[in-house]
Amino acid sequence: MAKKLLARLGALFWRYYSVFLVLIVWELVSRFGVVRPFLLPAFSTVVGRTWELFLHEDLLFHTSTTLFRMFAGLSAAVVVGVPLGIWMARFRPARDFFEPLIGLTFPIPKVGIYPAIIILLGMAHASKISWVFIDSFFPIVMATYHGAQHVDTRLIWSARGMGTSEGKILRKVILPATLPSILTGLRLGIIVALIVVFLSEMIAGGDGLGWIMMHAARLFHSVDMFVAIVLISVLGFIIDRLFLIARRQLLRWHAEADLG
Amino acid sequence: MPRFLSIALVFALWEALPRAGILPAETFPPFSTVVATTSQLFLTGEMWPHLFSSMYRWAVAFVISLAFGIPAGIAMARLSAVRNFLDPILTATYPVPKAALIPIIMLWLGAGDLSKILVIILGTSIPLVISAFHGAQGVEKKLVWSALAMGTDRRLALFKVILPAALPDILSGVRMALSVSLIALLGSEMIARQSGLGYLLFSSLDVKAYDLSYATMLVIAIMGFAFDWGFVALMGRSLVWMEREEGSDG
Amino acid sequence: MGIKAEGVSKLYETAGKRRQVLAVDGIDLEVDEGEFVALVGPSGCGKSTFLYMVGGFISPSSGRILVDGRAVTAPGTDRGIVFQEFALFPWKTVLDNVMYGLQEKGLRRKEAEATARRYLEMTNLQAFERVYPKELSGGMKQRVAIARTLAYDPKVLLMDEPFGALDAQTRVIMQDELLRVWQGTQKTVLFVTHSVEEAIHLADRVVIFTARPGRIKEIVPVDLPRPRSREVELFDRRYAELTSRIWRAVEEEVKKSMELRAATGVAP
Numbered sequence: 001m002a003k004k005l006l007a008r009l010g011a012l013f014w015r016y017y018s019v020f021l022v023l024i025v026w027e028l029v030s031r032f033g034v035v036r037p038f039l040l041p042a043f044s045t046v047v048g049r050t051w052e053l054f055l056h057e058d059l060l061f062h063t064s065t066t067l068f069r070m071f072a073g074l075s076a077a078v079v080v081g082v083p084l085g086i087w088m089a090r091f092r093p094a095r096d097f098f099e100p101l102i103g104l105t106f107p108i109p110k111v112g113i114y115p116a117i118i119i120l121l122g123m124a125h126a127s128k129i130s131w132v133f134i135d136s137f138f139p140i141v142m143a144t145y146h147g148a149q150h151v152d153t154r155l156i157w158s159a160r161g162m163g164t165s166e167g168k169i170l171r172k173v174i175l176p177a178t179l180p181s182i183l184t185g186l187r188l189g190i191i192v193a194l195i196v197v198f199l200s201e202m203i204a205g206g207d208g209l210g211w212i213m214m215h216a217a218r219l220f221h222s223v224d225m226f227v228a229i230v231l232i233s234v235l236g237f238i239i240d241r242l243f244l245i246a247r248r249q250l251l252r253w254h255a256e257a258d259l260g
Numbered sequence: 261m262p263r264f265l266s267i268a269l270v271f272a273l274w275e276a277l278p279r280a281g282i283l284p285a286e287t288f289p290p291f292s293t294v295v296a297t298t299s300q301l302f303l304t305g306e307m308w309p310h311l312f313s314s315m316y317r318w319a320v321a322f323v324i325s326l327a328f329g330i331p332a333g334i335a336m337a338r339l340s341a342v343r344n345f346l347d348p349i350l351t352a353t354y355p356v357p358k359a360a361l362i363p364i365i366m367l368w369l370g371a372g373d374l375s376k377i378l379v380i381i382l383g384t385s386i387p388l389v390i391s392a393f394h395g396a397q398g399v400e401k402k403l404v405w406s407a408l409a410m411g412t413d414r415r416l417a418l419f420k421v422i423l424p425a426a427l428p429d430i431l432s433g434v435r436m437a438l439s440v441s442l443i444a445l446l447g448s449e450m451i452a453r454q455s456g457l458g459y460l461l462f463s464s465l466d467v468k469a470y471d472l473s474y475a476t477m478l479v480i481a482i483m484g485f486a487f488d489w490g491f492v493a494l495m496g497r498s499l500v501w502m503e504r505e506e507g508s509d510g
Numbered sequence: 511m512g513i514k515a516e517g518v519s520k521l522y523e524t525a526g527k528r529r530q531v532l533a534v535d536g537i538d539l540e541v542d543e544g545e546f547v548a549l550v551g552p553s554g555c556g557k558s559t560f561l562y563m564v565g566g567f568i569s570p571s572s573g574r575i576l577v578d579g580r581a582v583t584a585p586g587t588d589r590g591i592v593f594q595e596f597a598l599f600p601w602k603t604v605l606d607n608v609m610y611g612l613q614e615k616g617l618r619r620k621e622a623e624a625t626a627r628r629y630l631e632m633t634n635l636q637a638f639e640r641v642y643p644k645e646l647s648g649g650m651k652q653r654v655a656i657a658r659t660l661a662y663d664p665k666v667l668l669m670d671e672p673f674g675a676l677d678a679q680t681r682v683i684m685q686d687e688l689l690r691v692w693q694g695t696q697k698t699v700l701f702v703t704h705s706v707e708e709a710i711h712l713a714d715r716v717v718i719f720t721a722r723p724g725r726i727k728e729i730v731p732v733d734l735p736r737p738r739s740r741e742v743e744l745f746d747r748r749y750a751e752l753t754s755r756i757w758r759a760v761e762e763e764v765k766k767s768m769e770l771r772a773a774t775g776v777a778p
């Protein structure tokens with residue numbers, strides 16, 4: 001039993017050896033003064049400081065603020081993007097109306113219009129959540145649209161042939177057949193949302209992990225800068241992993257499910 | 261329904277809402293005003309240096325990313341040692357927002373062009389590496405075999421078979437890298453504020469020079485659009501041979 | 511150029527040696543220069559695998575293969591292959607695909623084009639030379655693959671179910687074209703097929719593989735006079751006997767391979 005566990009840990013280590021190598025080099029380079037600890041605080045120092053900030057300062061508050069904004073914007077993007085994508089794929093006038101609009105606005109770097117959002121909605125939650133929403137909306141709606149458009153018509157025919165009503169075809173055929181695409185778009189949306197929420201807090205600060213980064217940079221408090229980056233990275237990694245696990249569950253029938 | 265109805269509608273609303281006083285014109289100027297200010301900025305020459313310094317940083321970083329990212333991705337696909345080293349690092353850093361590194365890189369390298377270029381390279385090369393990796397790894401083995409049987413040198417098969425076969429994936433990575441590069445460019449410019457469009461965007465916001473902000477936004481929007489359009493125009497032709505994709509996810 | 515296989519086996523190892531498949535086992539076979547040999551056997555018995563080893567794309571786990579007296583270590587232009595999956599270059603037009611081998615040989619574009627066109631005419635594809643493979647049907651792709659391999663004139667032809675995707679009429683035409691090319695150039699041919707009739711119509715000898723792991727079950731000489739006319743074959747008693755003899759042998763192995771699959775639960 002213990003031996004098996006040890007073997008699995010060993011396999012895990014070898015698979016990710018390069019990641020551990022990077023962390024170890026980071027630690028040593030700083031510990032032995034190859035670079036000044038001010039420029040690169042040791043990994044252990046950063047972890048210790050993170051713990052301390054969680055216990056004695058309001059790091060928990062900032063972290064949850066960032067997560068709240070991210071998920072608020074992301075959920076809105078799903079709620080709007082998925083139905084819109086399917087609607088566009090199944091209903092010609094909707095496609096004719098929205099496709100050119102999306103084609104025009106998609107390539108615009110949204111960070112470039114963030115000032116307009118700030119001018120309109122102020123510096124607090126609303127503008128940040130809106131930016132997250134806008135940026136993660138695009139990959140979701142485009143992937144959904146694309147997926148729903150390519151649902152095999154024969155699937156719909158055979159469902160109809162077996163007596164499925166038109167209303168139920170959407171839920172029973174189109175949605176499941178589009179799910180893999182939706183999830184691909186959602187994964188991109190998650191990553192974009194992470195970038196955007198952090199950037200928005202760096203630009204229009206006040207609270208959140210992005211603000212901690214900028215605040216620490218202004219005070220030349222380098223350890224705290226690393227706390228912010230390590231924390232957002234770990235969060236991003238965990239969210240992505242959880243997403244992949246959930247996707248595997250949802251797509252057990254799908255041939256590519258175990259690829260990611 | 262006319263095809264560009266929606267776009268016309270957006271511009272019409274942008275023009276009409278502030279004019280009708282439904283949105284305040286000083287914080288949300290009508291489209292025509294923004295166009296006028298923008299052309300004014302170009303005519304007086306105020307916009308050019310910012311546009312040039314942004315384009316300079318972007319171009320240097322993008323060329324370096326292409327030169328590094330695509331070979332690295334292909335090397336990952338062909339050499340297991342490179343794959344075993346890079347793949348876990350890419351998997352672990354894929355969801356990490358690279359733009360978050362801007363202040364740390366500035367701490368190391370100062371606030372000059374070098375830091376900005378490095379940030380753009382970090383963000384841009386990852387989609388390039390990943391797409392080149394997937395593309396080169398997915399090349400049907402028998403295509404290479406065919407070429408070898410017909411007398412192609414093993415090393416040249418990389419250029420004659422693997423590169424063209426991976427091209428569709430690589431190019432979709434380039435398209436993604438284009439959009440990431442703009443985010444990184446603007447992000448770095450607005451955090452280390454010296455020059456460039458990102459600087460103009462937020463320094464004007466700070467002093468409430470909203471007309472300047474909107475003009476810059478218009479320039480950035482046009483730039484993003486031009487990049488994508490230029491890409492499609494240039495690359496669309498070289499991929500006429502591609503199979504129309506059946507599924508939609510990858 | 512003769513081919514000689516001495517005790518050739520291939521063990522596929524996948525997923526870090528966790529899954530092993532013994533595809534072919536101890537093949538001894540000698541093919542004379544200019545001989546036409548057909549390989550038949552149940553699906554998944556290792557016919558393609560054997561062909562790939564002769565081509566030098568994969569190496570045997572044990573034993574060795576000699577072509578023209580020299581051990582095979584790598585692919586070479588002396589051996590041309592037509593893959594079961596066609597393996598056309600999707601980024602090249604039909605004409606450029608067929609020209610590829612000729613240009614690798616060092617022919618100038620004009621000459622390569624002229625030769626390629628001859629083979630496209632032979633496979634009745636001249637109207638499609640500017641088209642990309644994605645626009646072709648399966649049968650057309652297969653004909654391009656055949657033209658591409660014949661065009662650069664390799665001494666040995668390795669053909670993996672080369673007519674499998676063709677309709678019955680085209681198949682007959684292509685069989686006769688192949689025989690014409692073969693008789694005109696004295697090529698050595700290894701020809702995999704699932705059709706016993708095809709094997710008998712084309713080959714000097716028919717090699718029957720066992721179910722996986724593929725071994726040679728039996729080698730049947732086809733000593734019918736050439737040219738073999740289809741009309742005569744229909745009524746010829748020797749032909750009928752050969753057909754049923756090979757049929758029965760293959761059927762026996764197909765049944766075995768189905769039992770094997772049912773027992774292990776894996777697809778071939």
Ligand SMILES: Nc1ncnc2c1ncn2[C@@H]1O[C@H](COP(=O)(O)OP(=O)(O)OP(=O)(O)O)[C@@H](O)[C@H]1O
Nearest residue numbers: 522524531533552553554555556557558559560778
């Ligand atoms: N690269 C590989 N890795 C592992 N197993 C393989 C590989 N290629 C083939 N096999 C296995 O080896 C066996 C022989 O395969 P092969 O393709 O040579 O058969 P075949 O006789 O050509 O079949 P068919 O008539 O269906 O084309 C099969 O069981 C197959 O699953």
Ligand SMILES: [Mg+2]
Nearest residue numbers: 557558594670
């Ligand atoms: Mg085969």
